[in-house]
Amino acid sequence: MREKVPMPSAGLRRDMEILEVLAGHGDPANADGFGVSWIAGRLGRETSQVSRALRALELEGMVERDSITRRYRLGWRLFALAARTQHTRLVRMATPYVRRLAAHFDEDAYLCVLRGNMVVTLQSVPSSRAYHRVWEGVSIPVIMAAAGRSLLADWDEDRVRELLRAGLPAGLDSAVASEDDWLAGLAHVRSAGYAISDVELEDSQAGVSAPVRDHRGLIAAAISVSVTRPTPPERLHEMGAIMAKEARDLSAALGLPATGRPVAFGPQEGKDD
Incomplete structure (x- = not known):
């Protein structure tokens, strides 16, 4: 016996039509949203019906209404779900x-990902050693994060200088590298695909990171490693090349065509002599 396919809810379908109208008209000139009459006219529906639907959607956070213009736009809950x-x-x-x-x-x-001027750790995987601080969900200033240079690699110089000159949050005494050092680090990320930086908030010798790009070619995240043992500069750059390769492969998995010469893991790389 064939299973009966449930019919879609008419109310849900009408709500989805409203959301699609709001999502499909991202004209910057209408960034403050759209009025009830305009939405109703677009859908060919009664203004009172659309108004009731919008109020219900507003209660659920699916749309929001500007308190001054009284216009509607997509709400916080949709963006939270998307993020x-x-x-x-x-x-x-x-x-x-x-x-x-x-x-x-x-x-x-x-x-790690960038949120405003902060770096948020989405995932941390420990080494084999006993101590490991859990960083998931922790935010730190981007200028103090090991992944900071990788996440800001596409920023223009003026924007980076403005960020650096804003200073550190009150109570943090760690010194930040000079502007020229930071800009040189960003240039290195763009040319070599990885960054090597001091790590002010951890008991680490250095941090090695690489940017991860999405299908549009925009930096979506960074992968990073904290180097806790004394490591010569040449070895840090070897690690950076491996990080860059992994970041390129991850970017390709996210939809960006992989480019560049692969860097293979050597049989003993990353091990102490």
């Missing part, structure tokens, strides 16, 4: 890469 979905996919796709780096270097490895 959560994006991060869920990012963490899922990045997990094998972050784990591989942690195991290969025997150092803590991280997946």
Whole structure:
């Protein structure tokens, strides 16, 4: 006996039509939203019916109304769900890469994203050693994060200088590298695909990171490793090349065509002599 397919809810379908109208008209000139009459006219429906639907959607956070213009736009809950979905996919796709780096270097490895001027850790994978600080969900200023240079690699110089000159949050005494050092670090990320930086908030010798790009070519995240043991500069650059390769492969998995010459893991790389 064929299973009966449930019919879609007419009310849900009408609500979805409203959301699609609001989502499909992103004209900057109408950034403050759209009025009830305009939405109703677009859908060919009664203004009173659309008004009731919008009020119900507003209560659920699916749309929001400007208190001055009284116009509607997509609400916070839709954007929160979209961001959560994006991060869920990012963490899922990045997990094998972050784990591989942690195991290969025997150092803590991280997946980080930029939120405003802060770096948020989405995932941390520990080394084999006993102590490991859990960083998931922790935010730190981007200028003090090991992944900072990778996440800001596409910023223009003026914007970076403005950020650096804003200073550190009150109570943080760590020194930040000079503007010229920072700009040189960003240039190195753009040319070599990885960054090497001091790590002010951890008992680490250095941090090595690389930017991860999405299908549009925009930096979506950074993978990072904290180097806790004394390591010569040449070895840090070897680690950076491996990080860059992993970041390129992850970017390709996220939809960006992979480019550049692969850097293979050597049989003893990342091990102490």
